[in-house]
Amino acid sequence: MASDMIAELGQVAQYDHALACYQRGRLDEAAQCLRDLLHSAADHHLGWYLSGLVAAKLGQAEAAIAMVQRAVVLNDAIAEFQSTLAAMLQAQQRSVEALAAYDRLIALQPNDVGAYVNRGNALGNLGRHAEAVASYDQAISLEPGQATAHNNRANTLRDLGRFADSVESCDRAIALRPDFAMAHLNRGNALGGLRRYAEAIACYDRAIVLSPDYAMAHNNRANVLRDAHRHAEALAGYDRAIALEPDNADGYINRGNALGDLARYDEALEHYARALELRPQFHDTKFNMAIIHLQLGRFEIGWRMYEARKIRTDPIGNRTFPQPAWTGAEPIAGKTLFIHCEQGLGDIIQFYRYTRIMVERGAVVILSVKEPLRRLFAAAHPAIELVEEAATPAAFDYHCALLSLPLALGTALDTIPAAIPYLWTEWRLRQDWSARLPPRGKPRLGFVWSGSPTYKNDHNRSIDLAVLTPLFDIDADWICLHKDVTPRERAMLSEYQRVTFLGDGIADFADTAAIIDQLDLVITVDTSVAHLAGAMGKPVWILLPHNADWRWMILREDTPWYPTARLFRQQLMGDWPGVVARIKDALRHALRVV
Incomplete structure (x- = not known):
């Protein structure tokens, strides 16, 4: 019994010495002392926990996690163990395990506000945004004045696309802590999602006043300036963000994006290359580089780099199966x-x-x-x-x-395979739609002014119907090819006798194709209708933004993808009226020879 007591006293002395070394920054000495302790007392949960803290200080993240996990196994009733383990796991982006640790912590301390906040962060990292909001709500119900919970809740609401709600949560956080720079930044992010750019910039400006070296505020401010087509100012903002954080790949990626907008493609590629040096496995950058190479007609490297779309942050085309992928090398006849x-x-x-x-x-x-x-x-x-x-x-x-x-x-x-047409529709369907079109006599011109609003770049390709209406001065039968329109747009269309709206009867693209087949020309922004008309071999005039999608390439008025297409590009950012005016002039000339 006396020897057990002496051994225990020895363990206490070893642990106390290790703790003192840790607190004084003598980490190597603390680590050695703890190794000696655990060699003779392998079930010393405090020793394992402190070893984890020491390893974390030494930059040994995975070893630290393993040690704290051992402490938890030995004694899972200590809330501090669970809290530290969860934070370590979260720092290593092991969010599933972190979430489990936060759940255990909450079971021990049901009123732990910080645990609910951090649990919400873990859920957000896992894309479980609705559950994350509920976790933040629980934290707020326990402590309504928890500014961080309101701020993090705002982030998650933005991820859900609930931008207005996100602004409200930021407002609550700022009311609680007016000097909360991150909340001002997040308010700017939400306002940017609402395209309230001037207000968003004002929020970023406030965040920068509160924290002048806040690189993310400079970066996100530049993002909104880019969305507002204020590209020179955006570039200056990215420069400031890069100066503050020269090893942050995001600054180079975003500056590359802005340079691409300005058609400064080689400079954009240089910035993407620098970002890849800093973050080699970030496949979004490779995807961005692929887009530029394809825009420039550098197809050999472009198609290869375009495969990065399958492993980028938001992957596309990435379905996998037990059967092998066909790469072009394998014989395919009969397969x-x-x-x-x-x-x-x-x-x-x-x-x-x-x-x-x-x-x-x-x-x-x-x-x-x-x-x-x-x-x-x-x-x-x-x-x-x-x-x-x-x-x-x-x-x-x-x-x-x-x-x-x-x-x-x-x-x-x-x-590029250009056997046009490669799409057509059934004769009976064409006959059915022929009866619904105006009688032959005038040129029949189809038109489309917008695409899917869920497309992330739709604000750069779609236009307001009012921008297109000057074309209706041309004496022709104008056929609206939209399946769905808003009440406002329907009212506008009804004001023009030359316009026919058929959308109520359009079920799918077979119907759209049957209509297009009987038109003389289609005029459209960059949407699926442009591709459909081109694939059918129908004349199609396409309104393109200044920096159009890669498939339309650069410095061209035609496209190798569709021989019957003609491209009308913005000469200046946002100058859709100028594009429409040029189309109107071209149309007057063309109709003289129809």
Whole structure:
């Protein structure tokens, strides 16, 4: 008994000495003392916990986690152990494990406000945003004056697209802590989501006044300036952010984006390359570089780098299967190839041409397709089996994402498949729509002014209907190709006798194609209708923003993707009226020879 007591006293002395060394910054000595302690007392939970703290201070993050986990196994009733373990796991982005630790901590301390806040952070990192909001709400119910909970709640609401609610949460945080620079920044982020750019910039300015070296505030302010097409100011903002954090890849990525907007492509690529040096595995940067190479017609490197879309932060075209991917090297004649669609309707229409090539090469082709395109594609090539977008066929030999086919087939700028038309619709459907169109006599001109509002860059490609209405002075039958319009837009269309709205009867793209087939010209912004008209071989004039999507390339008024297309680009950012005026002049000239 006496020897046990002496041993225990010895362990206490060792632990106290290690703790004193830790508190005085003598970390190596503390670590050695703790190793000696644990060699003779392997179940000393305080020794394991302190060892974890020492290892963390020494930069040994994974070892620190393992040691604190050992302490928790030995004694799971100490809240401090759970709290420290959760924080360590979260710092290493092991959010699933961190969440479990926060749940254990809350079980021990149900009124721990900080635990609910941090639990919300872990849930947010896992993309479980609604649950994160509930966790922040619990923290706020326990402590209404918890400014951090209101601020973090605002972030999560923004991630949910609830920008107005996010602003309100930021307002509460700022009311509680007027000098809370992060809350002012987050308010700017939410206002930017609402496109209230001037107010957003004012929020960032306030954050910078409170914290002049706040690199994120300079960076996010520049992001909003870029959205507002104030690119020179945006570049200056990115420069300041980079000066404050020269090793932060985000600054170089964002400055590269702004340079791309200004068509300074080589400079943009230099900034992306620097970002990759700092963060080699950040595939979003490789994707951005791919877009520029494709814009410039550098298809060999562009298609290869475009594969980064499958592993970027928001991946696309990344479905995987037990069967191997077809890379172009494998013999395909007589084999079944499952081509899975990706991205938007326009992308699928544009690259549908490649499915026909695979049939010509002897493959049995199964194509997944979005429902609005099914009937159109079924009419265009009955030999291609169509399945629902998320479906997986029962049997196939190879698979390939639709937009990986250009890479597999080695598409170069001068070898883009251009067998036009490659889409058409059934004769009976054309006849049905012919009866609903104005009688022949005047040119029939179709028009589209906006695309899907869920597309992240829609604000740069879509225009207000009012911008397009000067075209209706031209003596022609104007056919609206929109399936759905707002009440305001319907009222505007009704003011023009030359305009026909058919949207109430349009079910899918087979109907749209049947209408387009009977038009003389389609005028549209960069939407799926542009691709449909081009794929049908119909004349199509496309209104493009200053820095258009990569597929329209640069410094061209035509496109190798669609021989019947003509491109009208903004000469200045946001100058849609100027584009419409040029189209109107071109239309007057064209109609003289129709």
